[in-house]
Amino acid sequence: MPSPDAQFERAYTQHLPAVSGYLFRRVERQHVEDLAADVFAIAWRKRASVAEGEELPWLYRIAANVVANHRRKQATGNALIAALRPADSAPSAEDIVIADATLATAWRQLKPAERELLTLALVEDLAPADLAVTLGVSVNAATVRLHRARKKLAELLGQSD
Numbered sequence: 001m002p003s004p005d006a007q008f009e010r011a012y013t014q015h016l017p018a019v020s021g022y023l024f025r026r027v028e029r030q031h032v033e034d035l036a037a038d039v040f041a042i043a044w045r046k047r048a049s050v051a052e053g054e055e056l057p058w059l060y061r062i063a064a065n066v067v068a069n070h071r072r073k074q075a076t077g078n079a080l081i082a083a084l085r086p087a088d089s090a091p092s093a094e095d096i097v098i099a100d101a102t103l104a105t106a107w108r109q110l111k112p113a114e115r116e117l118l119t120l121a122l123v124e125d126l127a128p129a130d131l132a133v134t135l136g137v138s139v140n141a142a143t144v145r146l147h148r149a150r151k152k153l154a155e156l157l158g159q160s161d
Contacts, residue, residue, distance in 0.1 A: 008047050011055045012040055019059050022124060026067050035070060039063045057126060057133035064116070064134070106156035114149040121146055 019039055023032045039062050043050075050058045107115065120126045120134060132142035 007052075008044060011043075011059075015056050015059055016040070018056060018124075019063055022060060022063050023067065025119075025123065027070060031070065035063070035066050038066050042066070054130075054133045057130035060120065060124065060126070060130075060134045061136065102157065106153055106159075109156050110149065110153060114145075114152060117145055117149050118153065 016036065020032055020036050023035050023039075027035060039059060042062050043059060046062075110118070117131070117135070120131055126134060128143045128146065129139050131146060132139040135142055135145070137145070
């Protein structure tokens, strides 16, 4: 049986691209590397709490918390920095959606938790079991929340026709 250090190293090597992609779609490009390091530093300290096979959704949960903390720091700092984001940075999930005005209108009417859930399911391509781990809920609860969020988005899109 491999040592916990070897297991962590394997998880780091395997999941760093996915975690970096997750961060890349949510924060400015220049912060991705530092935030990914923060995610894996937290993961290292809490490595005993993850079940084998659930590493990626567990890392997404950590990354979501790191992004939330980062955004809070940004909001309390200079708001001008956020407004001057370089044009060549990767678009966030919201920026991608806003490209379609109808979808953007419906997207803005969703609650932030619904938007994050749909982003995890559709952009990050997480299965319901992985969503459950990421959200810290049962698979059934994750499936129900995803169904409701999809249904609400579909209804909002139907209203705009």
